[in-house]
Amino acid sequence: MEWKDYADYRQEDFLTDDYFSEWVLRPNKENNAFWEEWQQLYPTRQPIITEARKILLSLEYTREEMPVESYDRIWSVIAEEMETTTPVRKRRWPMALAAAMATGIVAVAALWLFRSKTIPPVYTSQFGENRTLILPDSSKVILGPHSTLRLGSFKEIREVWLEGEAYFNVQHTAVTAVPFIVHAGSLDIEVLGTTFNVQNYTGNTQVVLSSGKIALRRQKERLIMKPGDLVEYKEKEEKYIRREVQPERYASWVKGTLVFEDASLETVAAQVYHQFGIRLVFRDSSLAKEKFSATLTTADQAVVLAAIKEAFSLELTPGADSTYIFTRK
Amino acid sequence: MYATSFHDDAAEWQAFITGNQASCGTLYARYAPQLYNYGCKLYADRSLIEDCIQQLFLYLLTHRSHLSAVQNVKAYLVKAFRRDLLRMATENRKQQELPIEGFDITVSPETQLISDESTLARRRKVAEEINALPPRMKEVLFLRFYENLSFEDIAAIMNIHQKSVYKMVYKAFDKLRHRLIDFPLWLAMGWLLWK
Numbered sequence: 001m002e003w004k005d006y007a008d009y010r011q012e013d014f015l016t017d018d019y020f021s022e023w024v025l026r027p028n029k030e031n032n033a034f035w036e037e038w039q040q041l042y043p044t045r046q047p048i049i050t051e052a053r054k055i056l057l058s059l060e061y062t063r064e065e066m067p068v069e070s071y072d073r074i075w076s077v078i079a080e081e082m083e084t085t086t087p088v089r090k091r092r093w094p095m096a097l098a099a100a101m102a103t104g105i106v107a108v109a110a111l112w113l114f115r116s117k118t119i120p121p122v123y124t125s126q127f128g129e130n131r132t133l134i135l136p137d138s139s140k141v142i143l144g145p146h147s148t149l150r151l152g153s154f155k156e157i158r159e160v161w162l163e164g165e166a167y168f169n170v171q172h173t174a175v176t177a178v179p180f181i182v183h184a185g186s187l188d189i190e191v192l193g194t195t196f197n198v199q200n201y202t203g204n205t206q207v208v209l210s211s212g213k214i215a216l217r218r219q220k221e222r223l224i225m226k227p228g229d230l231v232e233y234k235e236k237e238e239k240y241i242r243r244e245v246q247p248e249r250y251a252s253w254v255k256g257t258l259v260f261e262d263a264s265l266e267t268v269a270a271q272v273y274h275q276f277g278i279r280l281v282f283r284d285s286s287l288a289k290e291k292f293s294a295t296l297t298t299a300d301q302a303v304v305l306a307a308i309k310e311a312f313s314l315e316l317t318p319g320a321d322s323t324y325i326f327t328r329k
Numbered sequence: 330m331y332a333t334s335f336h337d338d339a340a341e342w343q344a345f346i347t348g349n350q351a352s353c354g355t356l357y358a359r360y361a362p363q364l365y366n367y368g369c370k371l372y373a374d375r376s377l378i379e380d381c382i383q384q385l386f387l388y389l390l391t392h393r394s395h396l397s398a399v400q401n402v403k404a405y406l407v408k409a410f411r412r413d414l415l416r417m418a419t420e421n422r423k424q425q426e427l428p429i430e431g432f433d434i435t436v437s438p439e440t441q442l443i444s445d446e447s448t449l450a451r452r453r454k455v456a457e458e459i460n461a462l463p464p465r466m467k468e469v470l471f472l473r474f475y476e477n478l479s480f481e482d483i484a485a486i487m488n489i490h491q492k493s494v495y496k497m498v499y500k501a502f503d504k505l506r507h508r509l510i511d512f513p514l515w516l517a518m519g520w521l522l523w524k
Contacts, residue, residue, distance in 0.1 A: 015502040016495060018479070025474065055505065058455040059474045060437050062430070064369035066362045074383045075357060081387050082350055122354040126362060148358050150351060161351075278439075302442055318440045321475055 007042060014052040024056045025320055027281055057319040063277070065126055075122065123149045125164075127277030130254065135160075139180065140169040142254050144199070146274035157181065164274060165199040167251050170212075187233050188217040196225075197250045202270045206232040208250040249295075258299040262291050265326075268308065276301040280308070281319070283327040287312070338402040346393045357386055360403070363476075364410045370471065371411070372418055373428040381414045404482035407472070411486055432467035433460040451509075458508045462501055469497045 006014075014020045023031040039046050123143055125131045131143045136154045143149055147164020158180040170180050172193025182189040184198050185205035194212025198205065207216065209225045216223040216231060223240065225231055230245040249259045258275070260268055266288045269280040278301055282288045294307050305324060309316045314326045338359075344352040361382055368378035385406070389396065399405045436452045444452065459467065465487070472483045473494075480498075484491040 011506055012499050012502045016498050021474065025477070054451075055455065055502065056474065058434065058452055059459070059470060060435050060440065061370075061432075061471060061475050062435050062437075064366045066365035070365075070375075070379050071361060074361065074379060074386070075354075077383055078353065078357060078386050078390060081390055082353060122358060124358045148355070150354060302439060305439070305443070316443055318437070318443060322437075324439075 006038060007045070009045075009048070011048050011052050011055075014049065015055065020052065021056055024053050025323065027283075029285060032283075032285075057317070057323075059320040060318075060322070063322075068126070068129070068131070071124065079121065121151055123151075128275055137171050137178070137180075139171040142167040144253060144274070146277070159183065162198055162200065164201060165197070165253070167195070167197045167254050169195045185233065185235055186218055190215040190217060195251075197247070199250075201274050202267060203236075204232055204234050206230065208245060208247050210247040210251060252295075256298065258294075258296045258304065260292050260294050260296075262293050264288065265290050265292055265308070268292050272301070272304055275299075276304070278322040278324060281323055281325045283325060287314075287326065287328065339398070339400060342399050342402045345389075346396045346398075348393070353386075353390060356402070360406050361386075363403075364406065367407065367471075367476070368410070368414055369428060370430070370432050370468075371414060371428070374418075377417060377421075378414065381410060381417055385410055385413055401478075401482060403476070404478055404486065407476070407478070407482075408486040431464055432471045434470075454509065455505065458505050459501070462504075466497050466501050469494055470501060473498060 006017075009017070019031065020035075023035050035049070039049060123131060123133055125143045125145055125147050127146050129145050133141045133143055133149065135141060135151065135158070137158055139158075141149060141160075144165030144167070147162065147166060149163075149166060150161040152159030152161075156178070158178055160181070161183045163184075168182065168191070170191045170193055180191040182191065182198055184207075185200045185203070187205045187207070189196075189198065189207060191214050192212065194214055195210040196212075196214060197208045197210070200206070207214070207225065208230045209227050211227050214225050216225065216233075218233065223231065223242075228244050228247055230243050230247075230250070232241045233239075234241065245261070249261060252259045253275075258271075260271075263271075265280070265282060269282075269288075273279055290312060292308065292311060294311070296303055296307060305316060308314065308326065312326075313329055315329055317325045317327070319325050341352045341355055345356060364382050364385075365378060368381065369375065372378060388409075434456050436449070436456055440452065441449060459470070462470075468487070469483055472478045472486065473480070478486070480491050480494045483494045487494070
C-alpha cells in the first residue's frame with residue numbers, strides 16, 4: 001500500500017476502501033501504524049479520515065440470538081442424520097474373512113449399529129450465557145459463555161473436549177475407576193472425582209483445581225496438581241506457569257461475578273468478548289499489556305467498561321459491531 | 330488485538346467433507362447462530378429461518394462427499410442460506426411478512442450510556458438516514474461492515490455484479506454525507522425552536 005494512493009481520496013472512497021475499513025473495524029499494529037503515519041503526512045486530509053471513521057463506527061446492529069431450545073433441537077436432527085449417513089465400514093474386512101465369519105460379522109455389525117445409536121452430543125453456550133450440564137455419569141459441568149463441550153462415548157473412558165471455559169464437578173466412580181479426561185488445547189486433564197475450572201479462551205489453557213486431585217498430561221509429560229494450584233500452559237512458548245491461588249475466585253463466574261487478578265487488559269478483552277460478545281480495542285499497544293485487578297459482582301458489560309475506563313483514566317469510544325475503543329487521555 | 334479461539338475455517342470444512350463428524354458440530358456451532366441473526370433481518374418468521382438452517386446442514390451432511398473445497402466457508406454458507414430462505418419464503422408466501430427492523434442500524438444502549446448529547450444526536454441522525462435507504466442497500470452494508478464479507482463475496486451472495494455492490498456502498502455514503510452537511514444547521518434550528 002502506497003501513501004500517495006490515498007492523497008486525493010474523498011470520504012466515500014475511504015469508506016469503500018478495504019484497508020481503511022479494516023483499520024477502523026479491526027485495528028491491529030500494522031494498520032494502526034500505517035494510518036497514523038498517513039495522517040501525519042497529510043494533515044489537511046485528517047478531517048475527512050475522522051469523519052469517515054465516525055460513520056463506519058456508527059454502523060451498529062442488534063444481534064438476534066438463536067434460542068437455545070431451537071439450537072439444540074436442530075442439532076439433534078443433524079446428529080441423527082449423521083448416524084444414518086455414516087458409511088458402514090464393511091469394506092475394511094477382507095472378503096474371505098467376511099465369508100468365513102458371516103455370522104460373526106452380523107453380530108459385530110449389529111453391535112456396532114447399536115453402539116452408534118448413542119450420538120455423542122455437542123453442547124454450546126452463547127455470549128453471556130452459562131449452561132449447567134449433567135453428563136451421562138452424573139458429573140456436573142457449568143459451561144461458561146461462548147464455549148463448546150463435545151462428549152466422547154462415555155463407555156470405557158469418560159472423555160470431553162472443551163473450547164472456552166467450564167467448571168467441572170466430576171463424579172467419582174465407585175466400582176472401577178473409569179478415567180475422566182478433559183481435552184483442552186494441547187493439554188489432557190486426567191481426573192479422579194474432583195472440582196476444577198478450565199479455560200482456554202485465549203489459546204492458552206488454564207486449569208485451577210478446587211478440590212481432589214488431577215494430572216495434566218501433554219505428550220509424555222505429566223504434572224500432578226493439588227488443590228489451590230493454578231497451572232497455565234502457554235501454547236506458543238510450550239511452557240507451564242504454576243502458582244498458588246484462591247480457587248473460588250476462578251470459579252466465581254459461575255455465580256455471575258467477574259474476578260480479574262493481575263490480568264493483562266488483553267486477557268480481560270478476551271474474557272469480556274466471550275462473556276458479552278463485545279470487543280475491546282486498545283488504541284495504544286502498551287495499554288493492552290497493563291495489569292488489571294478487580295472483583296465485579298453483578299457484572300454487566302456497562303460495569304466492566306466503566307471499571308476499565310476508571311482504572312486507567314481512559315477515553316472510551318464505542319465502535320461498530322459492538323467494538324469499544326480505549327484511548328489514553 | 331482481541332483473541333478468538335476459532336480455528337481455520339477452510340481446514341474445518343475439509344475435515345467435514347472427508348467425513349469427520351466432529352467438524353460438522355464445529356461448523357454448526359460456529360455458523361448456526363450467525364445465520365439465525367442474518368435470517369431474522371431478512372424475514373420475520375423465525376420458524377421458517379430455523380427450518381432453513383436445519384435443511385441447509387442436512388443437505389451439506391448428505392451431500393458432503395460431493396462437495397468441493399471452499400475458500401471462504403462463511404460466504405459459502407451465507408449464500409446457500411440466503412438462496413434457500415428466499416425460495417422457501419416464496420413457496421409459502423401467504424404467511425410471509427418482513428421484519429420491521431430488517432437491516433436497520435441502531436444506537437445501542439451502551440452507546441447511549443457513554444456518548445455526550447451532541448454525539449448522540451448525530452448518531453441518531455446517521456441511523457435515520459441509513460435506515461431510510463432501500464433494503465438491498467442496507468443488506469449490502471450489513472454484509473460488508475457487520476459480517477465482514479468482501480465486495481466479491483457479497484456480489485456472489487446477492488447474485489449481482491461486484492461493481493453494483495461497490496456502487497451501492499459508495500452511493501449510500503455519498504448520500505449520507507450530503508445529508509449530514511446540513512445537519513448542524515438543522516440541529517441549531519431545532520434547538521432554537523425548542524427554546
